[in-house]
Amino acid sequence: MRHILSILLENEAGALSRVVGLFSARAYNIDSLTVSTTEDPTLSRMTIVTHGSDEVIEQITKQLNKLIEVVKVIDLNESEHIEREMMLIKVRATGKDREEMKRMADIFRGRIIDVTEKTYTIELTGTSDKLGAFIEAIDRAVILETVRTGASGIGRGERVLKI
Amino acid sequence: MQISGAEILVRCLQEEGVEFLFGYPGGAVLEIYDAIFRQEKFKHVLVRHEQAAVHAADAYSRSSDKVGVALVTSGPGATNAVTGIATAYMDSIPMVVISGQVATPAIGLDAFQEVDMVGITRPCVKHNFLVKDVNDIADTIKKAFYIAKSGRPGPVVVDIPKDVTQQRAEFHYPESVHIRSYVPATRGHPGQIKKAINLLLEAKRPYIYVGGGAVQGNAAAEVTELVKSLGLPCTNTLMGLGAYPGSDPQFLGMLGMHGTYEANMAMQYCDVLIAVGARFDDRVISVPSHFLSQPKKIIHIDVDPSSISKRVKVDVPIVGDVKHVLREMLDILRQSGQKPDAQHLANWWKQIEEWRGHNSLLYTPSTELIKPQYVVEKLYEITGGKAIVASDVGQHQMWAAQYYKFDSPKQWLNSGGLGTMGFGLPAAMGAQLANPDATVACITGEGSIQMNIQELSTCKQYHTPVKIVALNNRYLGMVRQWQEFFYGTRYSESYMDALPDFVKVAEAYGHVGFKIENPSDVEPVLREAFGPALKERLVFLDFRTDQSENVFPMIQNGKGLDQMDLPPHMRDVQQVPFENNRDYGNMC
Ligand SMILES: Cc1cc2nc3c(=O)[nH]c(=O)nc-3n(C[C@H](O)[C@H](O)[C@H](O)COP(=O)(O)OP(=O)(O)OC[C@H]3O[C@@H](n4cnc5c(N)ncnc54)[C@H](O)[C@@H]3O)c2cc1C
Ligand SMILES: Cc1ncc(C[n+]2csc(CCOP(=O)(O)OP(=O)(O)O)c2C)c(N)n1
Ligand SMILES: [Mg+2]
Numbered sequence: 030m031r032h033i034l035s036i037l038l039e040n041e042a043g044a045l046s047r048v049v050g051l052f053s054a055r056a057y058n059i060d061s062l063t064v065s066t067t068e069d070p071t072l073s074r075m076t077i078v079t080h081g082s083d084e085v086i087e088q089i090t091k092q093l094n095k096l097i098e099v100v101k102v103i104d105l106n107e108s109e110h111i112e113r114e115m116m117l118i119k120v121r122a123t124g125k126d127r128e129e130m131k132r133m134a135d136i137f138r139g140r141i142i143d144v145t146e147k148t149y150t151i152e153l154t155g156t157s158d159k160l161g162a163f164i165e166a167i168d169r170a171v172i173l174e175t176v177r178t179g180a181s182g183i184g185r186g187e188r189v190l191k192i
Numbered sequence: 193m194q195i196s197g198a199e200i201l202v203r204c205l206q207e208e209g210v211e212f213l214f215g216y217p218g219g220a221v222l223e224i225y226d227a228i229f230r231q232e233k234f235k236h237v238l239v240r241h242e243q244a245a246v247h248a249a250d251a252y253s254r255s256s257d258k259v260g261v262a263l264v265t266s267g268p269g270a271t272n273a274v275t276g277i278a279t280a281y282m283d284s285i286p287m288v289v290i291s292g293q294v295a296t297p298a299i300g301l302d303a304f305q306e307v308d309m310v311g312i313t314r315p316c317v318k319h320n321f322l323v324k325d326v327n328d329i330a331d332t333i334k335k336a337f338y339i340a341k342s343g344r345p346g347p348v349v350v351d352i353p354k355d356v357t358q359q360r361a362e363f364h365y366p367e368s369v370h371i372r373s374y375v376p377a378t379r380g381h382p383g384q385i386k387k388a389i390n391l392l393l394e395a396k397r398p399y400i401y402v403g404g405g406a407v408q409g410n411a412a413a414e415v416t417e418l419v420k421s422l423g424l425p426c427t428n429t430l431m432g433l434g435a436y437p438g439s440d441p442q443f444l445g446m447l448g449m450h451g452t453y454e455a456n457m458a459m460q461y462c463d464v465l466i467a468v469g470a471r472f473d474d475r476v477i478s479v480p481s482h483f484l485s486q487p488k489k490i491i492h493i494d495v496d497p498s499s500i501s502k503r504v505k506v507d508v509p510i511v512g513d514v515k516h517v518l519r520e521m522l523d524i525l526r527q528s529g530q531k532p533d534a535q536h537l538a539n540w541w542k543q544i545e546e547w548r549g550h551n552s553l554l555y556t557p558s559t560e561l562i563k564p565q566y567v568v569e570k571l572y573e574i575t576g577g578k579a580i581v582a583s584d585v586g587q588h589q590m591w592a593a594q595y596y597k598f599d600s601p602k603q604w605l606n607s608g609g610l611g612t613m614g615f616g617l618p619a620a621m622g623a624q625l626a627n628p629d630a631t632v633a634c635i636t637g638e639g640s641i642q643m644n645i646q647e648l649s650t651c652k653q654y655h656t657p658v659k660i661v662a663l664n665n666r667y668l669g670m671v672r673q674w675q676e677f678f679y680g681t682r683y684s685e686s687y688m689d690a691l692p693d694f695v696k697v698a699e700a701y702g703h704v705g706f707k708i709e710n711p712s713d714v715e716p717v718l719r720e721a722f723g724p725a726l727k728e729r730l731v732f733l734d735f736r737t738d739q740s741e742n743v744f745p746m747i748q749n750g751k752g753l754d755q756m757d758l759p760p761h762m763r764d765v766q767q768v769p770f771e772n773n774r775d776y777g778n779m780c
Contacts, residue, residue, distance in 0.1 A: 039373055043322070047314060054315045084501070091498035097319045097339060100373040192372065 031060070032086050033105040033112060033182040035190055036075040036093060040066055044098040048075065051096065057081065057089050061114075061157070061179030072100065072192070076181045078157070100192050109185035115152065116160045117142075119174040122149040126171055137163045148173065156180070194360040197326040198227040201290070201357065204333035206233045207365045210261050212252065212625050213237065214245035218265025219305060220292025223357040237625065237654055239618065240646035242269050246276025247615050247644070248622030250285050250347075254605045255580055255623035257410070259286045259341050266292040267305030270351075271312065275612060277347050278316040282609025283431060284408060286345035288336045295355035296324060309351045318346025326359035331366055338369045343376025344496040345408055377495055380512030385520050388466065388491040388508045392422060395464035395489075396536040397543075400424045401447065404431030404608070405469015405494060406514050407601040412436070414518035415468060421525060423537050425544055427455040429470050430593055433604045438597030439577065444544065445553070448476040449747045450590045453552035453756065453765075454544055456745070459483075460753040461543075466491040467506075469514045471499045473609075480504050482752035493517045550762050552745050553594055561738040562711050564588060564663040567718075568595035571633060571661060574718045579631040580605065580623050582658075584616035584640030587669035590743045592635040614643030617660065621647060624656040631659070631722065638664040638688055638734075648701035651730050659721050660732045662694060665739045673742050677757070698732035705732040 038044050045064060052059050057079060064075040079089060086104065093102045105112075122130045127149075134141055134151045137159065143150035153163055157180050164175065184190065195203075201224055205213065214237045217225045228236050239245040242264045249260030264273045270291040280287045294303040310322045319339050321332050329352070336348040392398055406415050412435045419426045419442055426436045427447040436443055445452035447459050459465070459477070465488055470476070477483040480503050490506040492499075493514055500509045510517055555565045568591050571579070581596055583589045583606040598604045605623055607615040620634035641662055651658060671686040698705030704726060708717050714735070721731040744759035758765060 043310060046311070050314050084505070088498060088502060095496065095498055097371065097374045 030083075030086075030106075031078065031080045033110065033180060034077045034079065034090065034093070035103050035105055035182055036077065037067075037100040037190060037192060038073050038075060038096075039098040039100065040071050040073045041098055044073065045075075047096050047098060048077075048093065051092055052079075055088075055092060057085065061177075063179045063181050074190075076179070078180050101190060103184075103190055105182045105184060108188065110182050111185055112156050112180050112182045113154055114157045114160055114178055114180040115154045116163070116175060116177045117150060117152055118163070118172065118176075119148055119150045120167065121147060121171040121173060123147050126168075130167070130171070133163070133167055137166075139163070193362070195363055196223065196227065196357065197329055197352070197359050197361070198223040198357040200326070200329045200361065200363050201333065201352070202227040202231050203363050204330055204365060205261060206231070208333070208337050209258070210234045211258070213261050213263055214239055214248045214252070214622065215263030216242050216245055216265065216269060218267075218269050218292065220266035220294060220354045221263060221269075221357070223354065224263065224290075224292070224352075237650065239650050241644065242272035243276050243614065244618035244621075244644050244647045244650065246273045246287070246289060247279065247612075247618035248625070249289070250276060250280040250287050251582060251605050251619035251622035252626045253280075253286050254619070255602050256626040258626070259288060259337055260622060261288045261290070263290045264292070265305070266294055266309070267307050270307055270309045274312060274316070275614075277313055277349065279607050279610045279612040279615060280347040281316040281318070283404060283607065284345050285347065286340040287347040288333075288340055289347060289349045291349060291351045292357075293322065293351045293353040296353045297355070299353065309349065313349045316347075317349050318344075320349035320351065322351045322353075323356055324353070326356050326361040329356070329361075330364060334366045334369050335371065339371075339374065343374075344405075344499075377497075377511045378513045378516050380493065380510040380517035380520065382520070384508055384510045385517065385524070388510060389521055389524055391464050391489050391491060391508060392466060393530050393532050395532055397458075397461065397463040397540045398422065398424050398466070398532060398537075399458050399462035399464070400426045400466050400468065401429070401459065401470055402426060402432045402435045402468045403429040403470025406432055406435035407469075409469055409495070409514040410601070411469070411514040411518055412601040414515055414522060417522055418518055421522070422532055425458055425541070427451070427459065429473070429476055429608075430606065431608045432470060433593060434598035434601040437599040439599055444548065446593055447753075448473070449478070450594065450743050450745065452548075452594075453550055453745055453758065453762070454547035456747070456753040456756060457547045458544055460486055462488055464489045464491070466493070468493050468518070469495075472503045474503070477504065478747050478752055479750060485752075550765055552758060552762060554759065554761055555741075556760070558738065559711055562708065562714060562735055564591050564665070564735070564737040564741055565595050566711065567661065567663060567714055567735050567737065568592055568635065570715050570718050571635075572596045574715070574722050575631055575633065579603070579633045580627060582606070582616050582620040582623055582632065582634045584634075584636040585611045585613045585670075586637045586640055587665070587673060587741070587743050588635050588637045588640075588663040590670075591663065613640040616640060617644050617647045617651075617658075620658040620660075621651055621654070621656045624658050625654065632656075633659045633661055635661045635663065637669060638662055638666065638691055638694070639668045641694075645697065648698065648703060648730070648732075652702045655728070657726075657728050657730050660730070662732065662734050663737045664691075664694070664734050665737045665741070666691065667739055669741075670743075676742070677746075677748070694732055694734040698730070703730040703732060705734065707734045707736065709736045
């Protein structure tokens with residue numbers, strides 16, 4: 030099953046490679062990974078999307094916790110959470126496709142953030158599924174380039190991940 | 193007053209009470225070696241290969257309550273250390289390894305003798321540091337020692353660039369460490385401890401399985417008290433040997449791939465198992481599904497949550513330090529005065545005695561060929577079971593584990609997790625330095641000893657009079673055994689040709705050597721080697737043993753604990769009652 034892990038870790042050189050190294054050394058999957066500093070400059074927050082059986086996810090969580098620089102790990106799947114990913118997608122937009130692309134962007138609540146005579150660049154935010162659905166919905170042939178951030182996640186309601 | 197980074201490092205090691213620093217110099221650590229030259233508090237031991245420095249430091253830890261320290265230069269010095277670091281990591285041994293690094297401005301420029309030591313060792317250390325600022329040295333060393341020995345112990349590498357050892361700063365050694373992201377467990381959860389006790393008291397066929405965690409956690413006394421007070425049968429893993437006295441009748445021997453018949457059968461057919469600082473290794477329980485095909489409740493005490501339910505899902509996990517947790521269990525048991533049902537326990541012991549009656553470690557004695565098992569038995573007798581025994585890797589390691597009955601923890605030093613040939617001699621050396629009055633033996637093979645034989649020179653220089661017991665079968669015996677069993681006796685590259693004359697080798701290094709070819713000479717030569725006349729000398733005993741001897745019992749890959757290959761005298765025993773009678777519950 031797909032899981033979203035949220036990790037607070039020391040904002041130190043090498044901490045990221047420890048996490049990534051752990052996943053490759055122990056043959057765990059990384060579907061996506063995002064990381065950046067938080068309001069506390071000594072801490073980074075990472076979101077890893079992974080998949081595996083319950084036993085594997087349990088081991089991943091335990092192994093992450095074992096890393097000295099990891100402060101906290103939570104599996105967002107364990108309670109309600111919100112997930113967002115951003116995609117920038119550059120598409121061919123000429124002739125009748127131009128109108129169609131604008132319409133599709135609107136339907137998916139995307140924004141066109143760059144325009145040339147032949148192209149649109151669309152910014153789209155949502156769950157990873159929604160971004161996937163957009164790609165499915167448009168004609169493959171018009172896609173020139175896509176770049177996705179990978180999912181970030183946060184717990185719903187008043188629950189917070191803090192030290 | 194400001195002092196150099198190298199001097200700060202030396203002061204830190206002194207503050208940590210370091211007695212010996214095992215190392216080898218080179219460009220990146222010259223500043224440190226200069227600071228060592230100008231101090232007298234600890235002694236530097238100059239090995240002949242960095243791998244040996246790390247094994248010696250590791251064994252110094254294994255055989256004492258202290259943390260061994262090694263120092264190597266950058267580049268090849270650092271990479272030579274990696275096998276030793278991985279060896280300590282796999283067996284959860286506390287150790288601090290300091291490596292030199294090229295100067296910070298040169299990092300990343302493919303500088304002379306530059307390797308990314310932090311990157312290379314990342315997967316085989318508990319933690320590692322690159323110190324980029326002279327003001328961080330003291331703090332980092334304090335943390336390194338703390339991390340190495342707390343929680344689940346392990347090696348910590350501190351990589352220090354040359355310019356950092358030259359820069360100057362004030363020295364202040366921190367009194368305590370706090371790492372917000374690292375808080376190892378000590379006490380177990382009281383509710384879980386209660387559950388565990390209830391399970392043990394209700395058990396019909398209880399069993400205790402003790403591993404390296406009990407040795408490292410200094411919990412032998414608590415293990416013994418628990419075993420005695422509940423009347424439990426006890427087994428140890430290869431790493432746990434000595435955590436419960438090997439000569440006690442409640443000890444069933446080592447379990448696992450080369451464990452005794454009774455230890456393995458009891459593991460398979462117990463109904464409540466308590467695992468103490470042991471990690472359900474594949475060489476111990478073999479195939480998890482087969483192991484669990486006999487229903488049993490499992491209690492698991494381990495300080496590392498990731499060891500729990502890793503290969504085998506357990507019923508009562510207890511995260512905590514073995515010593516603390518066992519003490520709490522013993523307190524509760526003492527207060528309640530409860531015991532498991534005597535009748536059930538008696539039935540269980542009756543079954544165990546029947547298994548034990550087969551004597552799975554029986555071997556065929558010979559008057560012509562020296563049986564390796566016989567050498568270990570005699571060594572046990574002659575050293576009164578009191579020697580510290582360091583071992584290499586192979587058949588000789590298994591015979592040492594099977595036939596030397598270790599009564600105390602930290603008496604048996606071997607590479608279990610990584611299985612590193614070449615561990616034995618440097619380990620014996622490190623253990624001798626940590627225990628100057630102890631008798632230290634190194635049980636080895638003619639293959640393994642040659643992987644670090646250069647340390648005979650270090651042993652001479654530092655007067656470590658270890659006794660090398662080489663079970664020389666002229667084969668990479670463990671490999672040969674597998675080839676005999678699984679590859680139609682095609683002994684591909686497992687024969688050791690062109691062996692040196694080990695007696696001459698020993699003599700060339702200034703030691704004493706004996707070659708022993710007759711069984712009748714085994715005992716007298718051992719007596720001489722371990723006798724008062726040679727007490728201060730390193731003695732190399734080259735026992736020419738039976739080349740065809742195999743280690744039994746043996747569990748083949750993919751087989752279960754009750755599907756052992758048994759020694760010839762037990763071929764008709766097999767594990768019959770159980771193959772056809774999975775409903776073992778009816779038997780007791
Ligand atoms: C040729 C060869 C053959 C082998 N055959 C066998 C065999 O037949 N039988 C066998 O048993 N092994 C055998 N091994 C060794 C095997 O590979 C493993 O190294 C060994 O079984 C692991 O022992 P262990 O379970 O005690 O764990 P260790 O590796 O000693 O791990 C210790 C466990 O205790 C925990 N721990 C540490 N400190 C504490 C503490 N203070 N409190 C609580 N928990 C703590 C750790 O987290 C860890 O989970 C063989 C090795 C070789 C090279
Ligand atoms: C460094 C290393 N290389 C290879 C092996 C694989 N290996 C395990 S046991 C063994 C044979 C050891 O031979 P020897 O030291 O003569 O011991 P014996 O088995 O004959 O007692 C080998 C090659 C290993 N464990 N370590
Ligand atoms: Mg051999």
